[in-house]
Structure formats: structure tokens, C-alpha cells
Amino acid sequence: MQTPVDPQATPRARELLNYLSDTAGKAIITGQHTQTVPMEELAHIRQVTGREPMLRGFELLAYSPNINYDDMSEECLTEIVEDRNTLDLALEWGRKRQGIVTFTYHWYSPLGGRDKAFYAENTDFDARQVLVEGTPERAAFFHDMDAMAALLKPFMEEDIPVLWRPFHESDGAWFWWGAQGPAVAKELYKLMFWRYTQVHGLHNLLWVWNCRLAEGWPGEEYVDVVSLDEYLPAYAPTDYREQYETLVAATTRNKVAALAEIGYLPDLALLERSRVPWAYFMVWSKEFCIGESRNSTQALRQVYSSGYAVTL
Numbered sequence: 001m002q003t004p005v006d007p008q009a010t011p012r013a014r015e016l017l018n019y020l021s022d023t024a025g026k027a028i029i030t031g032q033h034t035q036t037v038p039m040e041e042l043a044h045i046r047q048v049t050g051r052e053p054m055l056r057g058f059e060l061l062a063y064s065p066n067i068n069y070d071d072m073s074e075e076c077l078t079e080i081v082e083d084r085n086t087l088d089l090a091l092e093w094g095r096k097r098q099g100i101v102t103f104t105y106h107w108y109s110p111l112g113g114r115d116k117a118f119y120a121e122n123t124d125f126d127a128r129q130v131l132v133e134g135t136p137e138r139a140a141f142f143h144d145m146d147a148m149a150a151l152l153k154p155f156m157e158e159d160i161p162v163l164w165r166p167f168h169e170s171d172g173a174w175f176w177w178g179a180q181g182p183a184v185a186k187e188l189y190k191l192m193f194w195r196y197t198q199v200h201g202l203h204n205l206l207w208v209w210n211c212r213l214a215e216g217w218p219g220e221e222y223v224d225v226v227s228l229d230e231y232l233p234a235y236a237p238t239d240y241r242e243q244y245e246t247l248v249a250a251t252t253r254n255k256v257a258a259l260a261e262i263g264y265l266p267d268l269a270l271l272e273r274s275r276v277p278w279a280y281f282m283v284w285s286k287e288f289c290i291g292e293s294r295n296s297t298q299a300l301r302q303v304y305s306s307g308y309a310v311t312l
Contacts, residue, residue: 002256005193005224008203013161016100017206017224020256024277028268029310030303031055031282032289033104033261036082037089041289048297049304052312055100055163057282058090059083061118064108065147066140071114079116087151094160099312101155102163102208102282104261105148109176110140120179128180131187145192149200156204165208165260166192169229170216182216193222210260212243214250225279226251227260235294237267239274263288265295268306 002021004014023029030053032041039056046052062083069077094101106118113123129137155162170178170185177185189209196202208225209218228247230240240259247257259266259281266281288294303309 002224002254005207005221006197006203006205008197008201009206010156010159010161010204012159013204013206016161016163017256020225020258020279023310024256024279025275027308027310028266028271028278029054029100029280031057031100031102031280033057033059033282033285034089035059035061035079035086035285037085039089041283041285044290045300045304049301051304053099054310054312055102055280055282056090056093057102057104057285058086059104059106059285060086060148060151061106061108063087063148063151064106064118065144066110066113066117067108068114068117073115076115091154091158091160094155094162095158097160100163100280101160102165102260104168105166106175107144107148107166107177110144111137118175120174120176123176125176126180127177127184127188130191131184141188141191142195145195146200149196149202152196152202152205153200156202159204161204161206163208163225164205165210165227168210168260171211171213171228182211182213185211186216186218190218190222193218208258208260209251212247212250217251220252220254223251223255225256225258227258229261230259231261231263231284235264237270238264239270239276240266240278241274241276244276244278258282263294265299265303268303268308272306272308 032053062080108117109123109125115122117123129135130141167177167185170182206224209223210227212228256279
């Protein structure tokens with residue numbers, strides 16, 4: 001049993017964390033990211049396996065308060081349009097109380113930026129300035145953070161627990177929140193943790209940290225789930241043991257661990273033998289799920305028919 005880091009965590013959030021903790025090392029919860037209203041990945045999985053993932057990932061990029069529509073590519077606009085209303089889908093899914101909700105937030109920079117401004121290369125927003133009292137960056141950061149809290153509030157009101165994974169992939173420099181290093185990203189995370197638990201009362205959130213570097217570790221008092229994202233350059237059967245050892249060496253072995261984003265499905269026969277204690281995985285969207293370029297139909301069937309897999 002694992003105690004949530006939010007002392008006021010709701011009973012259902014506590015129940016979900018205990019479920020994750022109890023599952024890890026005994027089975028693995030299947031998960032799939034979606035970023036469009038049709039959620040075509042779920043239809044594909046259902047068609048080829050006859051089952052559905054227990055965990056659904058929803059994208060929140062279209063809800064960023066500061067999006068520069070005057071300077072963006074067609075690709076960027078398409079991504080935003082496809083993502084609209086995904087919060088409604090997530091709320092509907094959560095109401096059914098069948099599976100698990102998790103969010104990915106590609107947060108467009110709170111100030112400035114063009115095109116896909118969650119990428120550091122498309123904005124000059126300096127996350128270090130968020131940590132300085134009185135700066136425009138800090139004010140904009142808190143404005144956006146509070147706007148997202150308001151959108152998450154219905155999940156609290158309807159008693160829907162959420163795996164909340166802000167500032168993901170902060171072990172890389174490609175997003176603005178990680179561009180100044182993981183030590184800065186962890187401070188942003190801690191600001192959000194305090195704001196969401198103490199000011200906004202979002203006690204339905206389980207806090208997922210997504211970084212495999214020790215200098216980015218916020219501390220056990222801020223994290224319910226340690227996680228990483230892994231996109232292997234080519235498929236090879238794996239239980240992701242090496243990645244697990246790297247992650248817990250930089251963070252802790254005392255928390256639930258998860259494959260928060262992956263490009264290739266784990267080999268469940270290997271995982272069942274090794275019992276590497278991953279609680280869940282989430283495959284990325286579109287071509288990472290559909291078609292044969294990443295995860296084949298055969299691979300999906302093998303995973304979703306495995307006795308080690310937790311499906312819906």
C-alpha cells in the first residue's frame with residue numbers, strides 16, 4: 001500500500017494508487033494515448049484484439065491559454081482542431097468508472113511563441129524567470145496554471161481520479177519547461193503541486209513525475225508515480241528493465257513506476273518472467289498504434305491476449 005503525497009487525496013484517488021501499487025510486478029495495465037475526438041486508436045485496438053486498454057491517455061494541448069493562431073503551420077492548426085473537446089471525452093470516460101484517466105499536456109508557452117510553442121525552439125520563454133518574484137514570466141505561468149486548474153475542477157467535483165503528469169520529459173531540452181534543465185522543471189512542478197493542492201483543492205490528482213535524471217528529482221513528498229518516456233530506435237523484445245533501473249536509481253524504489261509513453265509495446269512474455277514492476281504502459285497515438293510501422297497487429301494481439309495484461 002502506498003500513501004498519496006497529497007494528505008487530502010480523495011478516497012478514489014487513494015484507491016487508484018493502491019490498485020497501481022498492488023498490480024505492479026503481478027501484471028501490467030494496458031494503456032493507449034489518444035489526441036483526437038474519434039479516438040481511432042481505441043477502435044483499432046478493439047477491432048484487432050477484441051479488447052480495450054484499461055488506461056486512456058488524453059491530450060490537452062488545445063486548452064493552452066496562449067496559442068498564437070496568427071503564426072502557425074497547417075500541421076499545428078490541425079493538431080489543435082483534432083484535440084478540441086478531448087476534456088469532454090475524458091470526463092465522459094471517467095464518469096463510467098471503468099478505466100483510468102491520464103492526461104498529457106503539451107503546454108504552449110505562457111508568453112510569446114509561434115507555431116507549436118511547447119517546443120523550446122519555437123519560443124523564447126525562459127522558465128528560469130518563473131522562479132523569480134515579480135517577473136512577467138511568473139505572472140503568465142500562474143495565469144495559465146490557474147486556467148488549467150479550472151478545467152480540471154469538474155473531475156474533482158465528480159470524484160474522478162486522474163493520473164496527472166505535468167512537465168513531462170524534463171530530462172530533455174526540447175520543451176520550454178525542460179530547456180533550462182531538469183532542476184528548473186522540478187521547481188515548476190513543485191509550484192504547481194502546491195498551487196493545485198493548497199489553492200485549487202484538486203485532491204483527485206495522483207502526481208506523476210516524468211524524468212530519469214537525479215538532478216530533476218523533486219523528492220518523495222511530491223511524487224506518487226515515477227515514470228519515463230521511451231522511444232526505442234527500432235523494435236526489439238524488451239521488458240524495459242534497463243530503463244527501470246535507470247529511473248529508480250535517479251528517483252526512488254518506494255513509488256509506483258510506469259512507462260508513461262512508449263513507442264513499442266513491451267514483450268509481456270519477458271515481463272511476466274522478469275516481473276519488472278511497471279504498473280502500466282501507454283503507447284503513443286496514431287501511427288504508433290495504427291498500422292504496421294511501429295506496433296504490428298500481431299504484437300497488439302499478443303499483448304492484449306496475455307494473461308499478464310490488464311485490459312478493460
